Amino acid sequence: MKKPVLLGVNVDHVATLRQARGARYPDPVHAALQAEIAGADGITVHLREDRRHIQDRDVLVMKETLQTRLNLELAVTEDMIKFAVDLKPEHCCLVPEKREEITTEGGLDVVGNEESIRKACQQLGEAGIEVSLFIDPSTTQLEAAKKVGAPVVELHTGSYAEACGTPALARELKTIETAMKFGRELGLTMNAGHGLHYHNVQPIAAIAGMHELNIGHSIVARSLLVGFAEAVKEMRSLIDKT
Ligand code: PXP
Numbered sequence: 001m002k003k004p005v006l007l008g009v010n011v012d013h014v015a016t017l018r019q020a021r022g023a024r025y026p027d028p029v030h031a032a033l034q035a036e037i038a039g040a041d042g043i044t045v046h047l048r049e050d051r052r053h054i055q056d057r058d059v060l061v062m063k064e065t066l067q068t069r070l071n072l073e074l075a076v077t078e079d080m081i082k083f084a085v086d087l088k089p090e091h092c093c094l095v096p097e098k099r100e101e102i103t104t105e106g107g108l109d110v111v112g113n114e115e116s117i118r119k120a121c122q123q124l125g126e127a128g129i130e131v132s133l134f135i136d137p138s139t140t141q142l143e144a145a146k147k148v149g150a151p152v153v154e155l156h157t158g159s160y161a162e163a164c165g166t167p168a169l170a171r172e173l174k175t176i177e178t179a180m181k182f183g184r185e186l187g188l189t190m191n192a193g194h195g196l197h198y199h200n201v202q203p204i205a206a207i208a209g210m211h212e213l214n215i216g217h218s219i220v221a222r223s224l225l226v227g228f229a230e231a232v233k234e235m236r237s238l239i240d241k242t
Helices: 012-021 028-037 056-065 078-087 111-126 139-147 158-162 169-185 201-205 217-226 228-240
Strands: 006-010 042-046 070-074 091-094 130-135 152-156 189-193 212-215
Touching (some): 006 189, 006 228, 012 028, 012 042, 012 217, 028 042, 028 217, 028 228, 042 056, 056 070, 056 078, 070 078, 078 111, 091 111, 111 139, 130 139, 130 189, 139 169, 152 169, 158 169, 169 189, 169 201, 201 212, 201 228, 212 217, 217 228
Parallel strands (some): 042 070, 070 091, 130 152, 152 189, 189 212
């Protein structure tokens, strides 16, 4: 029988709505706790250097209150690595970050930044944190991820998501399937995420060996109409049906 695919719920955009008014609500911590009750296997937040959505306080309170596990996404900078080493979340996912981008565009260039990423993996690993690298579905990036000592990768599904409804979709899905197989052969734990929603998640969840999907924007958007717990349950159920 196929192993269940884990669901990490990203609550960044609950904080986006709060920050739009500088209000106390909606609180991403409340959303995270509801997501856990509704069946999330973990909670993901991206503490961006510009603090545009998630704030330090959100991460600190989640670390104290979550029942599942915290996956902290962060850029490879000295300050952010220090923050993570001090906090010790269960997981960290290293991501590229540009101030002008709307969301994380493209994966981390592990090939071009081997030394700094190796050092970050080592520092986080020594603090007892499981590290993953957010990379494009490319064999060279997968080989580099293995080389720098990351036990886990998260494949960027943004190109697949953008190809939905176009003739490029089959090709993009194949690219992810091929990368998944290659990564598993290297002995990496394989996660995926970005741009996944209720109408495109199933072919990705169905790929053999998929360990975890990290999904945020579509769940937060749906929660406006059906409530946060229901939005998580519906996503969980689509994934479980693959
Ligand atoms: N995984 C990573 C590494 C991300 O940076 C993001 C976006 O913050 C996601 C998953 C979730 O993407 P989305 O919000 O499009 O579901």
